[in-house]
Amino acid sequence: xxxxxxxxxxxxxxxxxxxxxxxxxxxxxxxxxxxxxxxxxxxxxxxxxxxxxxxxxxxxxxxxxxxxxxxxxxxxxxxxxxxxxxxxxxxxxxxxxxxxxxxxxxxxxxxxxxxxxxxxxxxxxxxxxxxxxxxxxxxxxxxxxxxxxxxxxxxxxxxxxxxxxxxxxxxxxxxxxxxxxxxxxxxxxxxxxxxxxxxxxxx
Amino acid sequence: xxxxxxxxxxxxxxxxxxxxxxxxxxxxxxxxxxxxxxxxxxxxxxxxxxxxxxxxxxxxxxxxxxxxxxxxxxxxxxxxxxxxxxxxxxxxxxxxxxxxxxxxxxxxxxxxxxxxxxxxxxxxxxxxxxxxxxxxxxxxxxxxxxxxxxxxxxxxxxxxxxxxxxxxxxxxxxxxxxxxxxxxxxxxxxxxxxxxxxxxxxxxxxxxxxxxxxxxxxxxxxxxxxxxxx
Numbered sequence: 001x002x003x004x005x006x007x008x009x010x011x012x013x014x015x016x017x018x019x020x021x022x023x024x025x026x027x028x029x030x031x032x033x034x035x036x037x038x039x040x041x042x043x044x045x046x047x048x049x050x051x052x053x054x055x056x057x058x059x060x061x062x063x064x065x066x067x068x069x070x071x072x073x074x075x076x077x078x079x080x081x082x083x084x085x086x087x088x089x090x091x092x093x094x095x096x097x098x099x100x101x102x103x104x105x106x107x108x109x110x111x112x113x114x115x116x117x118x119x120x121x122x123x124x125x126x127x128x129x130x131x132x133x134x135x136x137x138x139x140x141x142x143x144x145x146x147x148x149x150x151x152x153x154x155x156x157x158x159x160x161x162x163x164x165x166x167x168x169x170x171x172x173x174x175x176x177x178x179x180x181x182x183x184x185x186x187x188x189x190x191x192x193x194x195x196x197x198x199x200x201x202x203x
Numbered sequence: 204x205x206x207x208x209x210x211x212x213x214x215x216x217x218x219x220x221x222x223x224x225x226x227x228x229x230x231x232x233x234x235x236x237x238x239x240x241x242x243x244x245x246x247x248x249x250x251x252x253x254x255x256x257x258x259x260x261x262x263x264x265x266x267x268x269x270x271x272x273x274x275x276x277x278x279x280x281x282x283x284x285x286x287x288x289x290x291x292x293x294x295x296x297x298x299x300x301x302x303x304x305x306x307x308x309x310x311x312x313x314x315x316x317x318x319x320x321x322x323x324x325x326x327x328x329x330x331x332x333x334x335x336x337x338x339x340x341x342x343x344x345x346x347x348x349x350x351x352x353x354x355x356x357x358x359x360x361x362x363x364x365x366x367x368x369x370x371x372x373x374x375x376x377x378x379x380x381x382x383x384x385x386x387x388x389x390x391x392x393x394x395x396x397x398x399x400x401x402x403x404x405x406x407x408x409x410x411x412x413x414x415x416x417x418x419x420x421x422x423x424x425x426x427x428x429x430x431x432x433x
Contacts, residue, residue, distance in 0.1 A: 122352030156341035168403035
């Protein structure tokens, strides 16, 4: 009887242990879930500064850009964009863009002599997990980051990226000829960036 | 009982990681042979809804310069069986001269090389990773701005037979261009898709648009293809 009782006690212990293991397994697998889905978050746009510049820039818009803004359909498109819409208003490019908006992003595209230029704006950003984060501090990043089409680069498009009003912008210049200096040196795209005007967008 | 419980916690606490870990077809992100670069391991799927950028599988992600037939790879042709086999390998931070702030040295590759189903040019279609707009067409690349704001780039396409034009709206999975080996005049490359993502990341209080590691997101997207295409 004693041995039977002890045997029963051991079985009860094993049963409890198995239940514990099963419970923990369930909890662990549930907690693991799919590979971690990283959050994409809206950026914090400085709308006060953007509105101030909008007022200033509106008064100084070139004729082609005034025409661009004047169209009723375009104004409704601009109102759907959740970041300040920057287009070219000074410098080497004199043309109005073709425009596509996607709510939190937009493209303004220009046809230039022997090249095409696109402005890509975005109102969202990634919060990278700690293992993927840059090991550089924010002070290590230039205000404007340029990559050209030099021989050692893999790209066929020159790129100038920057942040303004808390949103991110990328200028992309595709030149027909790889030796075109506009795509090899940062000067052209920097002058484009310096001549951008705010023409709309809303929180 | 308590001892067993503790043991169970220890064992099963790591089991989910082990279970997820290693599908032998995919080496871990950031695992780059020391002579080929200095990888950064990150397993987070940054783009969980991304469509795999080649229309049909199987496909093989590996270096085009350090694999067989590559500029720094073992001798042989680009069509070597080893190049069209598993396992996949991340080559985002492989040793290159290109600016790449998320790599330890600040330089590396800027995307992921992916070979299509077979060693043929102009046969396999690349497709939109996300709903978006075709923002730019270069001499050997197409740039897609996703609706989210992420920028996807497809390099080395057959530019004579693109399925899109600049400023076209595209849906996720829609054809863009065929995998090929176009590049700068006089510069050879293999038949592969160089796929990269430019996105805004937070660094302290700043927002920095830069290249982000696509490998883990590509693995997750690839696993969504029909089983017979993997």
